[in-house]
Amino acid sequence: MTTIRTIIVLTLFFVLTSSLLAKPIVFGTQEFPPFSQTKSGKVVGPGVDVIAAVMKRAGLDYKIKSGVWKWIQKSAKDKNGDVSALFFIGKNAAREKWLNFSPPILETTYGFFAKKSSRIKYSNDVPLVNSSIGVYGPSNTSKNLAKIRKKPGNDFKTELYKDSVTVFRVLGRGSNLKFAFSNGDVGRAIIKDEGLDNLQYVGTFKKLNYYFGFSKMKIDAATTKKIMDAYKSLIADGSIARILAGYNMTPAAK
Structure with a gap:
């Protein structure tokens, strides 16, 4: 027992x-x-x-x-x-x-956003020069932007921000930023949520x-x-x- x-x-x-x-x-x-x-x-x-x-x-x-x-x-x-x-x-x-x-x-994609008034379109074949580009980082996104900067002919300034929303707010209010580099879906969502109707997606760097x-x-x-x-x-x-x-x-x- x-x-x-x-x-x-x-x-x-x-x-x-x-x-x-x-x-x-x-x-x-x-x-x-x-x-x-x-x-x-x-x-x-x-x-x-x-x-x-x-x-x-x-x-x-x-x-x-x-x-x-x-x-x-x-x-x-x-x-x-x-x-x-x-x-x-x-x-x-x-x-x-x-x-x-x-x-x-x-x-999804990594790509560039800019003001509608700039009439800019991004292409991987056209060098990025004399530009300031905002990105959330350090992050996988900012690492990809660093790769773009190393491509022959590219010469731009990278500005890191604490989050993606801040990047788009700064771009939208008329700063010295020429582009925001972001995940495409994330950027579109921020533009919608923040009412940043003066911004648009202007070109894809790559799909991922x-x-x-x-x-x-x-x-x-x-x-x-x-x-x-x-x-x-x-x-x-x-x-x-x-x-x-x-x-x-x-x-x-x-």
């Missing part, structure tokens, strides 16, 4: 311990409209909707945390930080060292995909596989494309 009682107690202990250890995956993001933003105290947007679908199919619990991007990334990198996944992000070599990336989720990134240190291989399989399944059956269509966004090519 004592042996049976011991087995029952140990079984209950391991079940309870396992449930306590199975912590929800915390997805970190920032105020990044139209991809993610806080409304009435709740984070909303296509990224949130995709996460909900993926985690439901994977059968995993999750939470979403929004904050200053610098600290969200720090929490994801720190072994004691609560964030274990990031969205939406671009892929680069530095991030690939510590993150497992989802399949590409959506297609956005992803979800998962900490290699914090999420084990079996859980990562379960999540990736869920992404692939939802892409294959068109679920993610339907979510993005509701936001007038383009799914990444399969």
Whole structure:
């Protein structure tokens, strides 16, 4: 009888311990409209909707945390930080060292915005000279602008700002900025939300995909596989494309 009682107690202990250890995956993001933003105290947007679908199919619990991007990334990198996944992000070599990336989720652009009155159009074939260009940074966006600056013939001044909204406000009020360099979807959303009707998109530098990134240190291989399989399944059956269509966004090519 004592042996049976011991087995029952140990079984209950391991079940309870396992449930306590199975912590929800915390997805970190920032105020990044139209991809993610806080409304009435709740984070909303296509990224949130995709996460909900993926985690439901994977059968995993999750939470979403929004904050200053610098600290969200720090929490994801720190072994004691609560964030274990990031969205939406671009892929680069530095991030690939510590993150497992989802399949590409959506297609967007990096490009230039200018005042309508300037009648400027941007082309990758025309050098950028005698210009001041505003960009949010340090960020993946500012890194891409730095690459443009290194191209032969380009000679412009880069002005970094604390966020993308500030870049567009400064450009819109008639500063010395000639362009704002930004994600195309983000820039259009800011123009709409801020009522900056005197600004417009004037040309694309390049197309790119956005992803979800998962900490290699914090999420084990079996859980990562379960999540990736869920992404692939939802892409294959068109679920993610339907979510993005509701936001007038383009799914990444399969």
